[in-house]
Structure formats: C-alpha cells, structure tokens
Amino acid sequence: MNSGIVIRAEGLGKRFLIGTRDERRTVASRLRRALTGGTSQRELWALRGLDLQVRRGDIFGIIGPNGAGKSTLLLLLARILAPSSGHLRVKGKTDPFFQLAAGLRPNLSVLDNLSLCAALLGIPRREFQRRLPRILDFSGLHDYLYARYGELSSGLAARLPFAVALHADLDIILIDEMLAVGDRAFQAQSIESFKALASRGKTLVLVSHSLEMVRSLCSRALYLRQGEAVFCGDAATAVKRFIADVDGAEAPPRS
Amino acid sequence: MRQDSSARTTFPYGDLLWEMTRGEILMRDQGTVLGFLWTLLHPILMFVVLYGLFSKWIGKFVDQYVAYLLIGLVLWNFFQKATVYALGSLRRARGTILNYRFPREIVVFSSLGAVSWSSLLEICVLMGALIFLGQTPRWTWLLLPGLLALELLLAASVGLFLAVWGAEYQDLERIWDVLTSALFYLTPVFYPLDILSPDKRALLRLNPLTQIIQAFRDCAISGRLPDPTAILILFLGGLILAAAGLFLLRRREFEITDKLLV
Numbered sequence: 001m002n003s004g005i006v007i008r009a010e011g012l013g014k015r016f017l018i019g020t021r022d023e024r025r026t027v028a029s030r031l032r033r034a035l036t037g038g039t040s041q042r043e044l045w046a047l048r049g050l051d052l053q054v055r056r057g058d059i060f061g062i063i064g065p066n067g068a069g070k071s072t073l074l075l076l077l078a079r080i081l082a083p084s085s086g087h088l089r090v091k092g093k094t095d096p097f098f099q100l101a102a103g104l105r106p107n108l109s110v111l112d113n114l115s116l117c118a119a120l121l122g123i124p125r126r127e128f129q130r131r132l133p134r135i136l137d138f139s140g141l142h143d144y145l146y147a148r149y150g151e152l153s154s155g156l157a158a159r160l161p162f163a164v165a166l167h168a169d170l171d172i173i174l175i176d177e178m179l180a181v182g183d184r185a186f187q188a189q190s191i192e193s194f195k196a197l198a199s200r201g202k203t204l205v206l207v208s209h210s211l212e213m214v215r216s217l218c219s220r221a222l223y224l225r226q227g228e229a230v231f232c233g234d235a236a237t238a239v240k241r242f243i244a245d246v247d248g249a250e251a252p253p254r255s
Numbered sequence: 256m257r258q259d260s261s262a263r264t265t266f267p268y269g270d271l272l273w274e275m276t277r278g279e280i281l282m283r284d285q286g287t288v289l290g291f292l293w294t295l296l297h298p299i300l301m302f303v304v305l306y307g308l309f310s311k312w313i314g315k316f317v318d319q320y321v322a323y324l325l326i327g328l329v330l331w332n333f334f335q336k337a338t339v340y341a342l343g344s345l346r347r348a349r350g351t352i353l354n355y356r357f358p359r360e361i362v363v364f365s366s367l368g369a370v371s372w373s374s375l376l377e378i379c380v381l382m383g384a385l386i387f388l389g390q391t392p393r394w395t396w397l398l399l400p401g402l403l404a405l406e407l408l409l410a411a412s413v414g415l416f417l418a419v420w421g422a423e424y425q426d427l428e429r430i431w432d433v434l435t436s437a438l439f440y441l442t443p444v445f446y447p448l449d450i451l452s453p454d455k456r457a458l459l460r461l462n463p464l465t466q467i468i469q470a471f472r473d474c475a476i477s478g479r480l481p482d483p484t485a486i487l488i489l490f491l492g493g494l495i496l497a498a499a500g501l502f503l504l505r506r507r508e509f510e511i512t513d514k515l516l517v
Contacts, residue, residue: 016513016516016517017513017517018517025423025424025425025514026424026425026426027424027426027427027430028426030424044517075353075516078356079356080352080353080354080355080356080512081509081512081513081516082509082512094356095354095355095356102350102351102353102354103348103350103351103353103354103355105278105281105282107281107282108278108281108282112277112278112281115274116274116275116278119267119270119271119273119274119275120271120274120351120355120357121355122266122267122357123267124267124270125267125270
C-alpha cells in the first residue's frame with residue numbers, strides 16, 4: 001500500500017520574504033540594513049501545515065480561490081522551490097506544465113524550441129529525434145517547423161511545450177490551467193491523453209478553476225484557501241465545499 | 256525511488272548546455288555575419304581611439320604597438336563581456352528557471368559559452384590581423400588556446416559568484432560596471448608595465464588578467480614562453496574559485512528561485 005504513494009507531504013509550508021514597497025533589493029539597502037539593524041522584509045506564508053498523499057496513477061485536483069497557494073504547491077512538488085517547513089517526498093521525474101512557454105525563445109524557430117524544450121525536460125537528443133514525429137503529430141505543428149516561435153498564436157504556442165512534456169516520460173505530471181489555452185479539439189485530445197497516462201500508472205496533479213473538469217476527471221482533490229487545506233479527499237466533495245464557500249461569500253480572495 | 260535516482264543521473268547535461276548556448280548565440284544575433292560585425296565594432300573603435308591617442312607616446316616603449324594593443328583589447332573585452340553577461344544570466348533566465356527543473360549552473364555556463372563563441376571569432380580576426388602585420392606563426396602560437404581556456408576559467412569562476420549575487424541584488428550590475436572600468440586601467444591593456452614604478456608594477460602583476468594578457472603577448476608576438484609557475488598558480492586558483500562558485504550556486508539555488516519569483 002505504502003509503495004503506491006508517490007507524493008507525501010507532512011506539515012508542508014512555504015514562506016516568502018516580501019520586500020516592502022519602497023525598498024528594492026540592492027547592495028545599498030543590504031548595507032543600510034546591516035548598519036541600522038532594521039529589516040525591510042515581511043513574511044508571507046503561501047502555504048502552511050499541509051498534509052497530502054497522492055497515489056500512483058491518481059488524477060489529483062487542486063482547487064481554491066486566487067492566492068490560495070495552488071501554484072506554490074505545484075512548484076514545491078516540482079522541486080523548483082524548496083519547502084520552508086515540513087517534509088515533502090516526491091518519487092519520480094516531474095515537471096510542472098506551468099507556463100512552459102515562458103522558458104522558450106520567441107526569436108528562434110519552432111524546431112529549435114522543440115529541441116530546447118526537450119533538453120530542458122531531460123530528454124536526451126537522440127531520444128528526442130526518435131520521438132519528434134509523435135510530438136509533431138500530437139501538437140499539429142508540422143507546418144510551422146521553421147516559423148519563428150513568437151509568430152505562432154498563443155494557442156498554438158502553448159501546444160509546443162505541452163506536447164513535448166507529454167512525451168518526456170514524466171512520472172508525475174503537474175498541470176496548472178494549461179487547458180485554458182488551446183481550442184476545444186486540442187483540449188479534448190489532451191484530456192484523452194491524461195486519462196491514457198493515468199491508466200499507464202502516471203500520476204497527474206491538476207490545478208484548475210474549471211470545477212466541472214476537476215469533478216469529472218479527478219478521483220481526489222485538495223481544496224486550498226489562504227495557504228491552508230480546507231478539504232482533501234473525494235473530488236466531488238471538494239468541489240461541493242468550494243462552491244458552498246463561494247456562494248456563502250465566506251472566502252474573500254486574497255491578493 | 257529507482258526512478259528518482261535514474262532521473263537525476265541521466266539528465267542530459269551536455270545536450271541542454273549545447274541547446275542553451277546555441278540559443279544564446281542565435282539570440283544575440285551572432286548567427287549572422289552582420290551581428291558579428293556589430294560585436295567587432297566595439298573593439299575596433301576602442302583600438303582606433305587608443306591607438307590614435309597613444310601610439311606616438313607609448314609606441315616608443317613598446318615594440319609592435321599595434322599588435323600589443325589589439326591583443327590587450329580583445330582579451331580584456333572577453334573577460335569584461337563574459338563577467339557582465341554571467342552576472343545577469345540567472346535573472347534573464349527567470350522564465351526558464353521557474354518552469355523547468357535542471358542544474359542551474361547551465362544558465363551561467365551557456366552565457367559564458369555564447370560570449371566565448373563571439374570572442375573566439377574576434378580572436379580569429381585578431382590572428383589574421385597579426386599575420387597581416389607581418390607576424391609569422393610560431394610554435395608558441397600553439398599555447399594560445401590554452402591561455403584562452405585559462406581566461407575562460409577565470410571568467411567562469413568570477414561569473415558564477417556574480418550570477419548568484421546578481422540574482423539577489425539589483426544594483427550589482429552597476430557596481431560591477433564601475434569596478435570593471437577601474438580594472439581596465441589597472442590592467443596593462445594599452446600601456447606597458449615598464450612605464451610604471453617598480454612597486455606599482457609589482458601590484459599590477461597580482462592582477463590575473465595582467466598575467467594572462469602578457470603571456471598571450473609573449474607567445475603571440477615575441478615567441479617567449481610564459482612563466483609556468485604563474486600559469487599553474489592561476490590555473491589552480493581559478494579551479495578552486497570556480498568550484499567554490501559552483502558550490503555557492505548549488506547551495507543558494509532555492510533562495511535564488513524565491514527571489515526570482517517574488
């Protein structure tokens with residue numbers, strides 16, 4: 001039973017130090033702080049005291065209002081951020097399907113960006129070349145191979161890293177509102193591939209504002225509010241709790 | 256657990272370094288001839304100004320002043336551009352760092368690689384100019400790539416520290432700008448060491464760039480061999496400093512990400 005758990009968090013917390021408005025992070029301000037002893041930073045806990053277990057093959061949803069800590073949690077799971085408190089164990093290769101396009105280069109061709117994206121996701125060059133036809137089939141970018149990446153429409157542009165990441169042999173796939181872009185056909189195709197991945201024993205963690213999708217796609221879900229877990233368990237119940245809170249206007253979104 | 260360890264050990268480090276370096280080069284427009292000519296313009300302009308001003312005066316002390324000055328400028332430019340570019344590298348790669356999990360030093364190394372590429376082209380032009388000026392290739396020219404590699408090691412070791420601190424402090428770019436301006440005059444780029452008093456000369460010899468530029472001139476112009484102990488000390492020092500820089504970057508990796516995020 002225990003071996004099936006790929007994500008285990010205990011008391012997980014993430015704190016950011018936020019500079020005050022009028023102070024920038026400079027050597028000069030650091031020197032001033034050292035001399036006066038004052039601090040210009042305040043703490044912000046984006047996530048606090050979170051316990052979480054996700055099993056292999058799960059499609060796990062994360063819902064909650066803006067500023068609830070959903071994206072922070074994904075970045076922690078991806079090991080891009082480090083926890084400030086608690087423990088987190090993630091078994092397997094993972095990467096967030098976050099704003100993957102943000103790391104790419106709009107001035108270069110689609111093909112150049114495909115190989116860069118593959119290298120960033122840890123696909124060796126030879127393996128990438130072997131998988132390229134499948135990646136192109138999935139993304140439908142055949143006709144744009146030598147176009148400048150920045151010239152693609154945002155929907156097409158988002159397909160590129162998405163398609164590469166789906167072919168990157170990730171064990172845990174972290175998705176943050178990725179499906180907001182792309183047309184209906186591409187969305188349907190993506191949802192099919194999520195289901196196929198999950199049935200092959202891959203784990204999906206899905207952050208979404210589309211409650212309908214969370215309810216239909218996910219087996220379990222976490223409802224986060226102001227960095228703390230309100231509910232973790234059955235997806236339908238999580239969605240129900242969230243809707244009840246929003247309807248009752250009990251959850252004023254925190255900026 | 257098995258997958259965890261295999262994912263770590265088989266990361267295609269070389270592939271990513273190559274992809275990112277190639278991207279940097281293409282982004283800086285050095286994939287094109289015109290882009291490269293633009294980067295040549297800066298050293299050429301510097302050369303024209305400095306040569307015009309000082310050839311009569313300093314030319315009296317230095318044999319082959321044109322070659323002397325050209326070598327000084329190209330090698331200085333390499334160090335200056337490499338460190339400045341490394342300094343801003345993590346900040347520029349914010350989008351990549353926040354969205355992908357990969358060894359962060361690749362960002363710094365790929366910036367250094369892009370600068371090395373353009374400097375290598377400059378050096379090819381320089382060697383052509385030396386032959387044009389009547390220098391005959393000597394066997395000591397075989398040592399020149401080693402000296403360039405040594406300069407790259409030095410730039411990398413400084414660059415790693417600058418990259419870490421540059422991600423943290425927004426004004427470091429300006430501070431480094433001022434410091435390198437001072438360092439330019441503290442390095443015998445356009446003047447010979449001989450015109451200085453002995454104690455100042457000794458002081459400037461502590462500057463690693465002095466050693467490298469002088470060694471390059473010795474090998475390229477006069478066919479003299481550089482002092483092996485000085486080179487060995489520079490090499491070991493550079494290696495230790497680079498290892499320390501790498502250690503710092505890896506230890507501060509998550510703090511850097513936090514600071515890039517908020």
